[in-house]
Amino acid sequence: MPRTALTGTRIRARRTARGMRQADLARTVGVSPSYLNLIEHNRRNVGADLLGELAKALGVAPDSLLEGSEGEVMEAVRAAAAGLTHRANSADKGPLGTLTPPELERIEEFLGRFPGWAAVLAATHARVDELERVVEQLSDRMAHDPYLPAALHEIVSAVTSVQSTAAILADGEEIDPDWQRKFLANLLADSSRLADGAEALVNYLDASGAGETGLAAPQEEVEAWLAARNYHPAELEADCASDLRALVADQVELSSDAARALALKWLRRFQADARALPLDPFLAAVAELGLAPDRLALRFDAPLAQVLRRIACLPQGAGVPDVGLVLCDGSGTLTFRRPVDGFALPRFGGACPVWPLFQALLRPAQPLCVPVQTGGRIGRRFTAYACADTRGTARFDAPPVVEATMLLVPDSLPTGDAPTARPRRVGPSCRICAERDCPARREPSILAGGALAEGAMGTGGALASAEGGF
Numbered sequence: 096m097p098r099t100a101l102t103g104t105r106i107r108a109r110r111t112a113r114g115m116r117q118a119d120l121a122r123t124v125g126v127s128p129s130y131l132n133l134i135e136h137n138r139r140n141v142g143a144d145l146l147g148e149l150a151k152a153l154g155v156a157p158d159s160l161l162e163g164s165e166g167e168v169m170e171a172v173r174a175a176a177a178g179l180t181h182r183a184n185s186a187d188k189g190p191l192g193t194l195t196p197p198e199l200e201r202i203e204e205f206l207g208r209f210p211g212w213a214a215v216l217a218a219t220h221a222r223v224d225e226l227e228r229v230v231e232q233l234s235d236r237m238a239h240d241p242y243l244p245a246a247l248h249e250i251v252s253a254v255t256s257v258q259s260t261a262a263i264l265a266d267g268e269e270i271d272p273d274w275q276r277k278f279l280a281n282l283l284a285d286s287s288r289l290a291d292g293a294e295a296l297v298n299y300l301d302a303s304g305a306g307e308t309g310l311a312a313p314q315e316e317v318e319a320w321l322a323a324r325n326y327h328p329a330e331l332e333a334d335c336a337s338d339l340r341a342l343v344a345d346q347v348e349l350s351s352d353a354a355r356a357l358a359l360k361w362l363r364r365f366q367a368d369a370r371a372l373p374l375d376p377f378l379a380a381v382a383e384l385g386l387a388p389d390r391l392a393l394r395f396d397a398p399l400a401q402v403l404r405r406i407a408c409l410p411q412g413a414g415v416p417d418v419g420l421v422l423c424d425g426s427g428t429l430t431f432r433r434p435v436d437g438f439a440l441p442r443f444g445g446a447c448p449v450w451p452l453f454q455a456l457l458r459p460a461q462p463l464c465v466p467v468q469t470g471g472r473i474g475r476r477f478t479a480y481a482c483a484d485t486r487g488t489a490r491f492d493a494p495p496v497v498e499a500t501m502l503l504v505p506d507s508l509p510t511g512d513a514p515t516a517r518p519r520r521v522g523p524s525c526r527i528c529a530e531r532d533c534p535a536r537r538e539p540s541i542l543a544g545g546a547l548a549e550g551a552m553g554t555g556g557a558l559a560s561a562e563g564g565f
Contacts, residue, residue: 102134102137102140102141102146102160102161103134103135103136103137103138103139103141104135104137104206104208105159105160106134106135106141106149106153106160107135107136107208108208108210109153109155109159109160110135110153113153113154115153117131117132117135120149120152120153123148123152124145124148124149124152125148126145141160146160146161171216171217171218171220171221172202172205172206172213172216172217172220173202174220174224174475175216175217175219175220176197176202230527246292246296247296249288249292250289250292250293250296253285253286253288253289253292254289256281256285256288257282257285257286257289260278260281260282260285261282263278264278264279264282313351313353313354313356313357314354314357314430314431315442316348316349316350316351316354316357316358317349317354317357317358317361318431318432318433319348320346320348320349320354320358321358321361321433322433323348325410325411326407326408326433327408327409327410327411328342328362328365329410330342331362331365331366331369332369332374332410339359339362339363339366340359342362343355343358343359343362346358361431364404365404365408367401368401368404368405368408369405371395371397371401372395372397372401372402372405374409374410376395377391377395377405377409378409378414378415380394380395381406381409381414381415382414386406386415386418386504388402388403388406388462388480388502389462389464391406398484399462399480399482399500400482400484400498400500403420403480403482403500403501403502404420404500406418406502407419407420407433407502408420408433416505417435417436418433418435418502418503418504418505419433419434419435419438419440419477419502419503420432420433420500420501420502420503421433421440421446421450421452421500421501421503422498422499422500422501423446423452423453423456423498423499424496424497424498424499425456425496425497425498427445427446427448427453427456429441429446430498435477435503435505436505437469437475437477437505438469438475438477438503439469439522439523439527440523441523441524441527445524445525445537446523446524447521447522447523447524447525447528447535448525448535448537449519449520449521449533449535450467450479450481450501450521451463451465451467451479451481451501451519452479452481452499452500452501453499454481455481455482455483455499455500455501456483456497456499458483459483459484459485459497460482460483460484461482462480462481462482463479463480463481463482464478464479464480465478465479465481465519466478466479466506466516466517466518466519467479467503467518467519467520467521468518468519468520468521469520469521469522470520470521470522470528470529470530474520475505475506476505476506476518477503477504477505477506478503478504478506479501479502479503479504480501480502480504481499481500481501481502482499482500483497483498483499483500484497484498485497485498486498520533525537525538525540526538526540527540528540
């Protein structure tokens with residue numbers, strides 16, 4: 096059913112809510128009841144003049160009857176319906192048993208007749224989506240965060256030492272005064288160690304949850320610093336000769352020398368990208384060509400990876416919505432992450448081996464444009480542009496240093512000649528991915544109940560799935 100059907104459905108819903116008969120409304124606006132019946136059943140379009148008369152007779156604003164007035168609710172209801180359909184068709188039915196797929200062709204009728212219930216469903220869907228992301232982040236963190244086990248081990252060790260010393264002192268036997276002083280000193284030191292360890296752990300958890308300081312690695316400090324600036328140091332656009340060291344000095348988010356060194360390295364790369372692809376001409380080309388990285392690279396005679404980075408770091412308000420960017424080195428380790436809504440990027444551990452990012456590592460200098468869809472209850476579609484190239488100058492006495500780049504563009508954005516093939520299903524990482532039949536799975540997922548089918552954990556890993564697709 097086309098979306099224009101919502102206009103007729105809304106007219107019928109408003110008329111019914113006011114207790115008006117169809118014949119009475121038709122007479123008021125000067126049309127026949129049969130013609131109004133066709134409009135309400137979405138078989139005739141409504142002109143602007145007639146729409147105004149209908150709105151006046153119903154006591155509502157004309158915009159409330161037009162397509163798009165509930166666009167956000169419509170998209171949320173569609174996403175909720177798609178998630179339920181995915182659940183109903185999956186191999187694991189879950190605690191709800193077999194589910195009847197919703198009538199997708201009647202979503203617009205549902206929204207028009209029951210706008211209140213549609214809003215409730217949209218809000219519930221948004222809340223569930225938010226909670227799922229929190230579960231993914233916490234599960235990923237508990238499974239792979241290198242700091243948590245060490246911090247917990249330190250606390251347990253301090254507690255054990257305090258308990259042992261206290262047991263000796265409470266034994267009741269006479270203790271030599273010198274030994275007693277030593278035990279008391281040990282008790283004080285271990286108690287202080289326990290208090291310091293607990294305080295550090297609490298501060299780490301609070302700070303990491305807020306996305307401020309105390310992150311697990313210098314890379315994350317840099318990413319938090321860039322996120323606070325929307326990944327766009329505007330001063331380098333106005334003056335490409337800015338003092339880069341001054342930009343990273345005394346930055347609260349960059350609390351370590353390692354983080355400041357990484358930030359300086361990133362700024363140098365951004366500076367080179369800004370010089371090669373000046374902002375105003377680049378934005379003009381994007382407005383003309385759309386987000387088509389290959390065409391933009393050809394227009395500016397620039398490497399594709401540089402164009403992908405430039406797109407991901409354009410300023411807000413430039414007419415280009417948010418996109419995601421991921422970089423990795425030859426080992427597959429993620430070296431940079433700019434998240435985009437709907438595509439979870441793992442903070443710890445390995446990423447999904449079927450990402451086009453890793454497929455590009457196997458095919459250096461061969462660009463990829465792959466439609467992808469995130470797995471799980473509610474999947475979202477993106478177009479992934481990926482490429483891999485060597486960094487630096489080639490040398491005979493050293494192995495090549497390979498870097499892969501992947502730009503993630505939401506499917507709702509214009510992307511030039513983006514592919515229309517069936518999207519590849521991907522996840523954030525195996526640990527929190529619900530795709531049960533993935534041949535590249537490394538470990539059971541906590542979202543699949545731990546009961547993966549025999550053979551689901553393939554041995555080919557990223558190589559097999561990158562060669563054969565997903």
